[in-house]
Amino acid sequence: xxxxxxxxxxxxxxxxxxxxxVRLQVLLVRRALEPFAHRWALPGAVLKPESDVDLEATxxxxxxxxxxxxxxxxxxxxxxxxxxxxxxxxxxxxxxxxLLPRDRIDAVVRSRVEALEWTDAERPGxxxxxxxxxxxxxxxxxxxxxxxxxxxxxxxxxxxxxLTELQRVCEAVLGRALxxxxxxxxxxxxxxxxxxxxxxxHGRQRPAQLYRARDGFVF
Amino acid sequence: xxxxxxxxxxxxxxxxxxxxxVRLQVLLVRRALEPFAHRWALPGAVLKPESDVDLEATxxxxxxxxxxxxxxxxxxxxxxxxxxxxxxxxxxxxxxxxLLPRDRIDAVVRSRVEALEWTDAERPGxxxxxxxxxxxxxxxxxxxxxxxxxxxxxxxxxxxxxLTELQRVCEAVLGRALxxxxxxxxxxxxxxxxxxxxxxxHGRQRPAQLYRARDGFVF
Numbered sequence: 001x002x003x004x005x006x007x008x009x010x011x012x013x014x015x016x017x018x019x020x021x022v023r024l025q026v027l028l029v030r031r032a033l034e035p036f037a038h039r040w041a042l043p044g045a046v047l048k049p050e051s052d053v054d055l056e057a058t059x060x061x062x063x064x065x066x067x068x069x070x071x072x073x074x075x076x077x078x079x080x081x082x083x084x085x086x087x088x089x090x091x092x093x094x095x096x097x098x099l100l101p102r103d104r105i106d107a108v109v110r111s112r113v114e115a116l117e118w119t120d121a122e123r124p125g126x127x128x129x130x131x132x133x134x135x136x137x138x139x140x141x142x143x144x145x146x147x148x149x150x151x152x153x154x155x156x157x158x159x160x161x162x163l164t165e166l167q168r169v170c171e172a173v174l175g176r177a178l179x180x181x182x183x184x185x186x187x188x189x190x191x192x193x194x195x196x197x198x199x200x201x202h203g204r205q206r207p208a209q210l211y212r213a214r215d216g217f218v219f
Numbered sequence: 220x221x222x223x224x225x226x227x228x229x230x231x232x233x234x235x236x237x238x239x240x241v242r243l244q245v246l247l248v249r250r251a252l253e254p255f256a257h258r259w260a261l262p263g264a265v266l267k268p269e270s271d272v273d274l275e276a277t278x279x280x281x282x283x284x285x286x287x288x289x290x291x292x293x294x295x296x297x298x299x300x301x302x303x304x305x306x307x308x309x310x311x312x313x314x315x316x317x318l319l320p321r322d323r324i325d326a327v328v329r330s331r332v333e334a335l336e337w338t339d340a341e342r343p344g345x346x347x348x349x350x351x352x353x354x355x356x357x358x359x360x361x362x363x364x365x366x367x368x369x370x371x372x373x374x375x376x377x378x379x380x381x382l383t384e385l386q387r388v389c390e391a392v393l394g395r396a397l398x399x400x401x402x403x404x405x406x407x408x409x410x411x412x413x414x415x416x417x418x419x420x421h422g423r424q425r426p427a428q429l430y431r432a433r434d435g436f437v438f
Contacts, residue, residue, distance in 0.1 A: 008268055010227050010300075010311055049227055049309035054301035079298040079313040081229075082273035090268035092229055092311060094298040149368045 009091040012058035013044035013132070014074070015139035017121060018100045019156050019172040026121040026136060027100075028128070029066060029113040035087045036129035038114065042136065043067060044093065055094045063098070066112045071098040073155055073219055077135070077142045085131045093130070097139045099155035099219060122175065146219070147173045152192055154213040162201050162208040163187060192217050227300075228310040231277035232263035232351070233293070234358035236340060237319045238375050238391040245340040245355060246319075247347070248285060248332040254306045255348035257333065261355065262286060263312065274313045282317070285331045290317040292374055292438055296354070296361045304350045312349070316358045318374035318438060341394065365438075366392045371411055373432040381420050381427040382406060411436050 016027040028040045045062035052058045056074055063069050077095040085091055119125050121140055128136065147153050147170055154161075156169045167183050187193060194214045200207035235246040247259045264281035271277045275293055282288050296314040304310055338344050340359055347355065366372050366389055373380075375388045386402050406412060413433045419426035 007226060008229050008266060010229065047227060047309075049302065055298060055311065056300075076297050078295050079274060079311075081275075081313065083268065090266075092274065092298075092313070094300065094311070145368075149364075 007089070009086060009088055010047040010055070011044050011086075011091065011093045012047065012055045012062060013042045013093050013095045013135060014059045014063055014071075015042055015077070015095065015097040015121075015136055016063070016069075016071070016100055017097060017139075017143065017156070017173075018102055018118065019169045020102060020118065022168060022172050024121040024140070024172045024175070025118040026124065026139075027067070028117050028119055028124060028126060030115040030117075031129060032112060032114050039129040040117070040124070040126035041129040042095075042132045043113070056096065059094075059096045067116060069100075071100070074098050075142070075146075075219065077139045080131055080135060093135070095135045095139060097143055099143075099153055101156060101158045144174055151219055152187075152190060153219060154192060154217055155219050157213075160196060160199065160201075160210045160212055162210060164208060166193075166211070226308070228305060228307055229266040229274070230263050230305075230310065230312045231266065231274045231281060232261045232312050232314050232354060233278050233282055234261055234296070234314065234316040234340075234355055235282070235288075235290070235319055236316060236358075236362065236375070236392075237321050237337065238388045239321060239337065241387060241391050243340040243359070243391045243394070244337040245343065245358075246286070247336050247338055247343060247345060249334040249336075250348060251331060251333050258348040259336070259343070259345035260348040261314075261351045262332070275315065278313075278315045286335060288319075290319070293317050294361070294365075294438065296358045299350055299354060312354070314354045314358060316362055318362075318372055320375060320377050363393055370438055371406075371409060372438060373411060373436055374438050379415060379418065379420075379429045379431055381429060383427060385412075385430070 018025050029043045030040050031037055043062050043066045045058050047055065047058050052061065059074055060071065063071055074096040077097055079092055079094050081092040083090045153169060153173055157165060167178055167180065171178050192214050193211050196210045196212055199210040201210055237244050246262065248262045249259050250256055262281050262285050264277050266274065266277050271280065278293055279290065282290055293315040296316055298311055298313050300311040302309045372388060372392055376384060386397055390397050411433050412430050415429045415431055418429040420429055
């Protein structure tokens with residue numbers, strides 16, 4: 001029995017989501033190191049107890065070191081544990097998810113990983129390392145439940161957005177079309193949206209009022 | 220710096236809930252051993268990688284060893300981590316909750332803990348060890364969200380129950396009264412309830428139809 005087995009490995013993984021037009025996408029990295037070198041995975045890192053305050057700090061460090069991105073808000077999905085999920089031995093991974101606006105993607109640069117890819121969150125085009133396919137499914141489920149019942153995923157939008165853009169983002173998360181009037185009624189009851197006076201988006205249709213998240217908004 | 224700090228401690232804790240008349244209660248144990256000896260806490264155990272398949276197995280072992288109870292269903296709440304939450308060093312606790320029918324409480328006997336107590340889940344009568352006050356708050360929140368939006372907490376009831384008893388249990392979980400007709404409409408759409416033909420509860424009122432959870436029901 002390898003000694004590792006008595007010394008559980010603790011890691012943090014992150015499902016970073018964005019909405020590209022009408023699809024929910026997740027960020028994958030191609031691993032440079034073993035285990036699972038050259039395989040696609042959710043970004044993550046092994047806990048450094050001497051420097052990480054908690055596992056959310058581990059997750060933030062993973063994103064900072066691997067894809068040079070600072071995320072405003074991480075939400076915990078849950079823990080995945082057991083002897084079989086990591087070839088290095090008994091392990092516990094705590095999974096978080098993050099929501100990224102589409103206009104932030106240029107800030108993502110390559111480092112410490114072989115490649116990056118935004119892929120369909122429902123059907124990623126790669127076989128994932130570890131139990132990351134299960135983790136991704138659980139992260140999607142947690143995000144959907146929250147948007148279905150309680151919260152607006154405003155972190156997926158830019159600083160200013162129209163209500164139509166907000167509806168498209170919610171539809172992408174939920175994977176289904178929403179009735180416009182019912183959606184507008186729900187928005188009317190939300191304290192998280194703030195109308196920007198005199199600001200309008202000018203597209204092919206008539207000018208649309210622009211909104212922003214209220215100060216201090218947390219998903 | 221003690222060596223423990225580089226070797227994170229991994230534990231599983233459990234919030235066991237029941238409903239006593241109209242209040243949601245949680246099971247506390249008075250710890251026999253350090254750290255926090257003689258203090259009240261949620262039952263839990265340190266991971267044994269050589270025998271535990273995963274952390275849910277650790278949680279089940281904690282309940283079996285400490286209060287001699289086998290629980291049908293555990294649900295994960297989340298992970299609590301950091302250098303400050305356990306005096307033994309950097310630690311990760313994964314919290315689960317379990318729902319116990321009231322008629323199962325006689326099966327709980329004392330062992331490996333100094334004392335057991337069912338206490339109000341909202342306002343436990345003791346200052347809890349570790350970060351267990353935070354853990355308990357999070358477990359209550361997770362349970363409530365689930366009952367509010369999606370699921371019937373049938374594990375809190377005995378094998379046969381009336382719809383009025385079910386409503387009382389839901390009200391205890393949610394901490395508020397429910398409108399009877401709206402609640403009955405919600406139940407009408409549920410596939411988890413099965414009417415027991417010819418079985419009625421006879422109380423002070425007219426006989427009430429008895430129900431059971433459908434086979435294979437999982438909260």
